Amino acid sequence: METIIESLPMLWEGLKMTLYIFAVAIVLGFLIGLVMALLRLSPLKILNWIAKIFVDAIRGTPFIVQLFFIYFGLNSFSWVSLDKEWAGIVTVAINAGAYFAEIIRAGIQSIDKGQTEAARSLGLTQSQNMRHIVLPQAFRRMLPTITNQAIISLKDTSLLSIIGVADLTQRGRVIVSATFEPFTIYLALGVMYFVIIYLLSLLSGYLERRFVLR
Amino acid sequence: MSMIQVNNLKKSFGDLEVIKDMSTAVEPSEVVCVIGPSGSGKSTFLRCLNRLEEISGGHVYIDGVDITDPKNNINQIRQNVGMVFQHFNLFPHMTVLDNLTLAPVKTGKLKPEAAEKKALVLLDKVGLAAKAKAYPGELSGGQKQRVAIARALAMDPKVMLFDEPTSALDPEVVGDVLGVMKDLAKEGMTMIVVTHEMGFAAEVADRVLFIDGGYIVEENVPKELFGNPQHERTKAFLSKVL
Numbered sequence: 038m039e040t041i042i043e044s045l046p047m048l049w050e051g052l053k054m055t056l057y058i059f060a061v062a063i064v065l066g067f068l069i070g071l072v073m074a075l076l077r078l079s080p081l082k083i084l085n086w087i088a089k090i091f092v093d094a095i096r097g098t099p100f101i102v103q104l105f106f107i108y109f110g111l112n113s114f115s116w117v118s119l120d121k122e123w124a125g126i127v128t129v130a131i132n133a134g135a136y137f138a139e140i141i142r143a144g145i146q147s148i149d150k151g152q153t154e155a156a157r158s159l160g161l162t163q164s165q166n167m168r169h170i171v172l173p174q175a176f177r178r179m180l181p182t183i184t185n186q187a188i189i190s191l192k193d194t195s196l197l198s199i200i201g202v203a204d205l206t207q208r209g210r211v212i213v214s215a216t217f218e219p220f221t222i223y224l225a226l227g228v229m230y231f232v233i234i235y236l237l238s239l240l241s242g243y244l245e246r247r248f249v250l251r
Numbered sequence: 252m253s254m255i256q257v258n259n260l261k262k263s264f265g266d267l268e269v270i271k272d273m274s275t276a277v278e279p280s281e282v283v284c285v286i287g288p289s290g291s292g293k294s295t296f297l298r299c300l301n302r303l304e305e306i307s308g309g310h311v312y313i314d315g316v317d318i319t320d321p322k323n324n325i326n327q328i329r330q331n332v333g334m335v336f337q338h339f340n341l342f343p344h345m346t347v348l349d350n351l352t353l354a355p356v357k358t359g360k361l362k363p364e365a366a367e368k369k370a371l372v373l374l375d376k377v378g379l380a381a382k383a384k385a386y387p388g389e390l391s392g393g394q395k396q397r398v399a400i401a402r403a404l405a406m407d408p409k410v411m412l413f414d415e416p417t418s419a420l421d422p423e424v425v426g427d428v429l430g431v432m433k434d435l436a437k438e439g440m441t442m443i444v445v446t447h448e449m450g451f452a453a454e455v456a457d458r459v460l461f462i463d464g465g466y467i468v469e470e471n472v473p474k475e476l477f478g479n480p481q482h483e484r485t486k487a488f489l490s491k492v493l
Contacts, residue, residue: 155334159354160329161358
């Protein structure tokens with residue numbers, strides 16, 4: 038117990054890093070996903086292909102390999118200098134982006150064609166139709182799956198400890214190596230991750246009720 | 252000048268030729284009903300008139316503007332052509348009022364306050380002023396379709412296209428929707444109505460088109476077309492539905 042209380046300030050620092058990386062990466066990831074989904078649905082074949090190759094490449098390779106590729110691989114070029122936090126953010130964002138792309142694409146396709154026809158028949162442009170009619174409805178439908186992916190991405194951030202990002206997991210490892218109390222420390226880590234993820238799912242549940250489909 | 256001019260319209264879906272060759276003209280304030288068996292191409296014909304279907308051949312002019320010409324802005328043209336769908340296609344995430352104001356505001360036609368004022372007038376006209384703040388999911392089918400008509404009218408169209416507007420409705424509310432359409436016809440709106448309501452066609456239409464097999468087989472004033480059809484196919488169809 039004493040160990041935990043003594044290590045709380047350090048764990049708190051780690052938690053802040055984890056939340057920072059998660060927040061930046063998930064926003065970037067969502068934007069990447071949105072762009073890729075729209076490319077995927079575009080009438081231009083070449084754009085479809087770009088999005089499809091991106092999604093398949095990310096889904097078909099392990100997260101750790103992506104992380105090493107970005108942090109060690111890209112940094113081996115003299116003109117690239119990604120610090121470990123940004124390498125981590127980029128990896129989580131790209132990884133989440135590929136999954137978001139598929140979620141958003143399916144969400145958009147689940148909206149009845151008649152909605153688009155009604156919007157276009159009123160003289161709205163295709164992008165106005167997307168912004169005001171299709172995406173708001175699709176987003177409500179996607180919310181549970183988006184939350185699910187966000188939770189997975191949050192858990193993925195713990196893998197960034199491997200390249201030395203001082204996140205919650207990395208701080209825990211450092212404390213364990215100093216105190217030799219892996220049971221208590223890793224239990225405490227688990228509880229902390231659990232609490233954040235539980236709060237995330239509460240938020241998602243609230244949003245779902247708030248934007249209930251009528 | 253005709254409000255709608257259709258010259259040698261053709262439409263194929265892949266190898267399937269749905270509209271083989273159709274030509275007709277609709278004058279301002281004219282009400283034209285389109286009848287025919289299912290799969291005859293009547294809905295496709297209607298959807299070609301605002302290019303919801305890309306046209307495979309021929310020309311369609313709305314108020315003199317060639318809608319197939321890529322130089323003409325299709326979004327601008329569509330603002331003049333209201334459309335009412337079989338399944339209403341109201342926007343379920345918006346209130347009735349927002350359904351009506353969205354397009355006028357976003358296309359820059361009206362300021363938000365003016366659009367709202369107009370929307371309330373239109374809702375009153377279709378008998379649904381009390382439902383302005385309701386969501387589409389809270390309305391009955393007949394109410395939804397009347398809102399859909401008001402939504403199309405909010406853009407001040409020159410022409411209204413109706414694609415089987417009463418086919419998805421319970422029989423007891425069909426009359427409400429047809430009533431709104433009759434009022435609209437009386438006010439001088441140019442209308443093309445694809446319908447199975449032969450009574451409505453007989454009473455309201457200035458002219459009836461019978462479509463079958465991708466052609467306009469016969470067109471005439473309702474009294475003649477229903478009372479004295481000339482073609483065998485028209486006779487066969489009418490004998491089944493009348």
